[in-house]
Amino acid sequence: MQGEPALPADFQTLPYANPDAPQGGxxxxxxxxxxxxxxxxxxxxxxxxxxxxxxxxxxxxxxxxxxxxxxxxxxxxxxxxxxxxxxxxxxxxxxxxxxxxxxxxxxxxxxxxxxxxxxxxxxxxxxxxxxxxxxxxxxxxxxxxxxxxxxxxxxxxxxxxxxxxxxxxxxxxxxxxxxxxxxxxxxxxxxxxxxxxxxxxxxxxxxxxxxxxxxxxxxxxxxxxxxxxxxxxDYYRDTNAQFEAFKKGNCHVYPEGDPNHWRTAYDFPAVRDGRVVKESFESGAPANMLGFVFNTRREIFADRKVRKALSMLFDFEWANKNLYYGAYKRTGSFFQSSELSALGRPASDKEKALLKPFAGDVDPDVMDGSYAPVVTDGSGSDRKVLRAALKAFQEAGYELKGRRLVGPGGKPLSFEILVQSPEQAKMAEAYKSTLSRLGIAVGTRLIDDSQYQARKDSFDFDMIIGAYSASLSPGAEQVYRWGSKSNDINGSFNYAGASDPAIDALINKIVTARSREDFVAAVRAYDRVLISGYYVVPLFHLPEQxxxxxxxxxxxxxxxxxxxxxxxxxxxxxxxx
Structure with missing residues (x-):
């Protein structure tokens, strides 16, 4: 796409492979x-x-x-x-x-x-x-x-x-x-x-x-x-049984994504005597975007102002401290920790030119690089954040009546988070706890893989926990995730139901970029539009594998x-x- 391949035409092996590796077993x-x-x-x-x-x-x-x-x-x-x-x-x-x-x-x-x-x-x-x-x-x-x-x-x-x-x-x-x-x-x-x-x-x-x-x-x-x-x-229906299989040697490799588990679960004989090794690996790839995904096809999530207010109410600081031993970092960009991310970077002249036709699609703080996800005091009930979120809801026509947050039509705000694993349920419950403090009624529903797939493929949900893999080479796959063309295609990854001319135009700029400079500018502008759309409540990522x-x-x-x-x-x- 850009530049020359890293390896010569007559390369003999890949740099990360061992051509003399033992074969068998x-x-x-x-x-x-x-x-x-x-x-x-x-x-x-x-x-x-x-x-x-x-x-x-x-x-x-x-x-x-x-x-x-x-x-x-x-x-x-x-x-x-x-x-x-x-x-x-x-x-x-x-x-x-x-x-x-x-x-x-x-x-x-x-x-x-x-x-x-x-x-x-x-x-x-x-x-x-x-x-x-x-x-x-x-x-x-x-x-x-x-x-x-x-x-x-x-x-x-x-x-x-x-x-x-x-x-x-x-x-x-x-x-x-x-x-x-x-x-x-x-x-x-x-x-x-x-x-x-x-x-x-x-x-x-x-x-x-x-x-x-x-x-x-x-x-x-x-x-x-x-x-x-x-x-x-081997397949396991229970993560505890899965890990027990690893401990017994019935499973030889265990990628670990739970920092709490990484910290507390590896004090067993095979680790102590060196038969099991724990390792961390650096990755140059952007962190994946993991988050609560709004289905904007639902009337309650069609208003960007409502999504923005809801995005303020995930208490990352509390969850990170109490559930994950402080191991996670907050995600704020769809290309986190890479040169493609817009976080902490004012828009360049090239980006401003790309975004000029869509001036209303990007929040000022996202444009000038000062945006960051809300930071709480870690108490689980930060009153300052709750007041700011309530003000954001009021700007969208909501008001607090008694103990319920009520919309413009007099209907209380309520929705369901669909989850497919106990770990996802734990995240949902943490979010639910904060939402309840503003009178928002949230239900969580844990279902099996087949049901979850069917409902996700047909967009039959209010909110799910979605993971969007990130790379240094975003391209046409973004149409399938965020493009208007995929909005109504069952089985697509456009879980949020995004349909925005700005997104479509910037994806086109990404895939037609001829120089690295133009490519980076297009991706950063795209990142700004996605962030400002509040399609996802960003969660967190580990800084290493x-x-x-x-x-x-x-x-x-x-x-x-x-x-x-x-x-x-x-x-x-x-x-x-």
């Missing part, structure tokens, strides 16, 4: 939840698809692979995988991939342009909305020679479009039945990746075994990666820009289970 992962589907690209079962098959940022793409592999060490760079070469023009009006003649699926069937044509058809007709959005600019897709496939784009394409196409999975036409493609399945799928699905215990466990004939095992992009012979992912592992699981010395990469880990005692 079994790794066991443990995850919270359930699964009832093995097709990762369809809308159904989006939240209950088995982990690791495809598009898994933690475990990697074990079964399906893209045409080109994104590097977690660079924001905007991809390297060839199934595609041996890529060609495009200055205008990015087309992209042509020549497939590696050696590329094949795990059953030995060669990968052909026909497989890519089939993939495009399935993704457009039955895939998640994200894929249809990526493919929308492609007006012509054709086979070129024996191994080539060419995508021709219309005027809606941008500079990122070829990269999005390069990131699509390649599905085997011979292994799928088009008539049943959109249905969930527990039949092991076939892909071109380093592993095959060896065993499935629905809802409990999925086992992957390395394909000894994996076609790409000697490519530089794969050396030192995917080092285990077998990967087992935390991981516990059994000592026989080891990793390279170098950490990628985006943090540790589990596919680069290995067993020191390879050959043992």
């Amino acid at each position: 079994t790794v066991r992962y443990c995850v919270f939840g359930n699964f009832d589907n093995l097709n990762p690209v369809i809308v159904r079962g989006a939240l209950t698809t088995a982990r690791g098959i495809w598009f898994d940022k933690e475990f990697g793409n074990l079964v399906f692979e893209p045409l080109m592999q994104r590097s977690p060490d660079e924001p905007f760079t991809m390297y060839g995988l199934i595609a041996k070469t890529i060609e495009t023009d200055e205008k990015r009006s087309f992209v042509e991939f020549q497939l590696d003649p050696a590329a094949k699926f795990s059953d030995g069937t060669p990968i052909t342009p026909e497989d890519m044509l089939f993939t495009v058809r399935m993704l457009r007709e039955y895939g998640r909305p994200l894929y249809a959005n990526w493919l929308r600019p492609a007006v012509k897709i054709e086979k070129v020679g024996d191994h080539g496939i060419r995508f021709t784009f219309d005027e809606t394409a941008d500079r990122e479009t070829p990269l999005l196409i390069a990131g699509l999975p390649v599905l085997p036409e011979h292994a799928f039945d088009e008539k049943t493609f959109e249905q969930t399945t527990l039949k092991p799928v076939i892909g071109s990746g380093p592993y095959v699905i060896a065993d499935v215990r629905p809802g409990q466990e999925i086992t992957y075994e390395k394909n000894p004939d994996y076609w790409a095992k000697d490519l530089p992009i794969r050396k030192g990666m995917f080092n285990y012979d077998k990967i087992v992912i 935390r991981l516990a592992r059994w000592s026989f699981i080891q990793h390279p010395e170098k950490t990628a820009l985006y943090g540790y990469q589990l596919p680069a880990f290995w067993r020191a005692d390879a050959g043992k289970n």
Whole structure:
């Protein structure tokens, strides 16, 4: 997208991989939840698809692979995988991939342009909305020679479009039945990746075994990666049982996101004698945006003034001290802790020019860089903050009548927070406690994964706790999260129901930026509009990644820009289970 790749054309291995890593052995992962589907690209079962098959940022793409592999060490760079070469023009009006003649699926069937044509058809007709959005600019897709496939784009394409196409999975036409493609399945799928699905215990466990004939095992992009012979992912419905499995050695790696747990739960024999290691990793990526998401399709949240007032009432200081031992930092930006964030930065001249047509969309304090989320005294009932929030509600036409906050139509303000785990319920209860002090009635509802997915996909909620992954390379995926086009598409990530011309215009500026300077200005302006929209009550983030592992699981010395990469880990005692 911008500049040159970090690695030369003749690179031999990735900087964060160990090409001499021992090969073999079994790794066991443990995850919270359930699964009832093995097709990762369809809308159904989006939240209950088995982990690791495809598009898994933690475990990697074990079964399906893209045409080109994104590097977690660079924001905007991809390297060839199934595609041996890529060609495009200055205008990015087309992209042509020549497939590696050696590329094949795990059953030995060669990968052909026909497989890519089939993939495009399935993704457009039955895939998640994200894929249809990526493919929308492609007006012509054709086979070129024996191994080539060419995508021709219309005027809606941008500079990122070829990269999005390069990131699509390649599905085997011979292994799928088009008539049943959109249905969930527990039949092991076939892909071109380093592993095959060896065993499935629905809802409990999925086992992957390395394909000894994996076609790409000697490519530089794969050396030192995917080092285990077998990967087992166990599912747990209870986080306590999940951690007990780790303590007993039935799970070998435990990514830790709970600072309270990190502080108090690791005083057991295996930690004391060194068999279990606790580690922290630095990441150069922006912190993810975790927060209470307003469904602005609901009348109660349609008014930005109401959302702003509600955003003032999460007492981070109390929650951080009493629930999390002070381990978290408050999140205020959608690109927190990076050069893309608008926090603490006055708008540049370039940003002001971009925002000029939308002057009313950005609050003055967000524009001049003085904005920060409300800071309380940590008491859980900061009267100064409560008075300020009440004043904000009054500006929106609300008033306190007795012990209830009542809207312009005389209706008391009340809503429900939908949650899917006990940890989310804990956050919701902390928020609920403060809201109740202003006479706002809030209910919390904990439901199972399947129900939660169905209600989230159809936007059947008042408020949820959402997590928006952040990166140094935001692009077309933002349409799917915040763009007007995704506002009414079931299954999209536009949970908030955002539909704002300013957002749409700035996403377009991001994806068409030609220089780094223009790109940064566009993202910061975009950040200012999202912050000022109060679509989310920002929660918090950890300043580092935390991981516990059994000592026989080891990793390279170098950490990628985006943090540790589990596919680069290995067993020191390879050959043992």
